[in-house]
């Protein structure tokens with residue numbers, strides 16, 4: 110297993126945000142983690158990244174326990190997070206953001222360079238000297254993903270990459286993720302947009318109020334109308350069509 | 356005569372800029388007003404002076420002063436600021452903390468020097484003058500201008516063209532995002548404090564040599580000047596600190612030369628208020644400050 114989470118619990122000021130989380134991701138998988146706002150999705154990713162310390166439970170990545178590892182070291186081990194809201198460095202240029210991403214490489218072998226990231230997201234080549242803060246939301250998301258790729262992740266954690274993006278840009282981002290996965294990148298994709306996430310992944314976990322309430326093949330979860338309706342709101346015809354196409 | 360004053364002012368201003376840069380760097384990266392920064396200048400001057408008195412050659416005494424003041428600066432960060440930063444209460448707490456650090460350093464220096472004004476031995480720095488275009492320039496002034504220009508160039512290269520600089524700007528702009536990219540913020544804090552202290556230490560030796568006077572309170576007026584420089588230049592702005600530092604040096608020299616004595620500070624601060632009325636974020640500042648900007 111690339112990632113194994115066992116019985117993980119996280120609390121903020123004594124109030125539980127996550128309880129009894131068991132989750133695994135195998136090498137090469139593209140797994141979705143979906144759930145409503147406030148379910149604890151970001152908390153789980155932040156616990157994996159070491160930014161939030163678990164109350165109990167264990168996390169192991171590539172056979173290595175992460176419970177005592179500093180967050181910047183976790184990134185350098187090849188477990189990289191693209192955080193919610195992109196968090197690009199607004200005062201640095203596009204290229205500087207990408208170069209900064211190389212820091213996570215440490216002693217590991219490079220898999221992406223400026224050229225290959227620009228090939229994946231051509232807009233980043235066009236805007237290379239522009240301050241990242243001047244990019245649109247979608248461009249910032251591409252920059253955030255590209256920046257993580259520069260650090261040669263073995264596994265990528267993405268926190269709501271579709272948030273606030275126009276549907277067309279969103280499709281572009283998801284296409285890129287599928288292509289990266291096809292090239293062997295292991296991905297854990299957090300989404301509120303369940304329909305889209307289930308359409309793009311093979312396996313999924315559904316998180317609600319800090320617990321995993323469903324897990325299984327994405328297609329089965331998507332077919333289960335109750336899950337879509339009850340936990341995740343109704344889907345738009347637009348997205349239904351897109352899933353049928355993919 | 357005016358040209359001579361302006362040139363003298365530029366050299367004095369170069370030292371202001373050097374000193375204020377460290378102050379603005381720490382502010383830009385940490386959002387900490389380090390009120391012990393003046394004490395670091397004083398500590399640098401003391402280390403340099405005592406090293407020279409012990410028979411160490413000046414160039415090596417200067418290195419000792421820079422390393423010594425840099426180390427003290429890191430120590431202040433670890434002892435006075437690190438815990439506050441972890442608690443997220445840095446902005447106000449750090450001001451009090453740094454006042455404490457300042458008091459400690461100043462009283463230690465007062466003890467060591469027995470409250471006396473100390474002087475470098477005669478001709479520690481060769482007393483040589485050159486004339487060109489009717490201006491009188493001392494070798495010391497040339498050395499000050501040269502070393503400050505070199506350091507400013509080095510610093511802006513570090514900040515804007517190296518991986519360390521990108522990390523510094525990343526931590527300044529968004530520490531959480533920086534950590535997720537593999538930046539170790541503690542290592543960055545350590546380096547910015549060291550750089551800032553080392554620049555203050557060098558400024559201390561240069562000031563001590565220029566006026567041939569080293570005493571435990573010598574940092575205070577410079578701290579006040581640094582406030583003016585970084586506010587005029589825009590908090591956190593490197594280019595702003597350089598321009599405002601040089602400008603302040605010229606202004607002060609001219610005011611001293613041509614106006615009744617005692618008016619210098621009044622003029623400097625009146626100008627500060629005037630500029631802030633027109634440009635509340637300083638000449639180069641933007642509303643949201645950070646070393647990210649040139």
Ligand SMILES: Nc1ncnc2c1ncn2[C@@H]1O[C@H](COP(=O)(O)OP(=O)(O)O)[C@@H](O)[C@H]1O
Nearest residue numbers: 121122126144145146147148149150151152153
């Ligand atoms: N830093 C924090 N301090 C206290 N409570 C938090 C913090 N971050 C998140 N929470 C709480 O934890 C719960 C899960 O939040 P989050 O992980 O952000 O959910 P999601 O990403 O699924 O929307 C929410 O109730 C939220 O209010």
Ligand SMILES: [Mg+2]
Nearest residue numbers: 150151152193
């Ligand atoms: Mg979230």
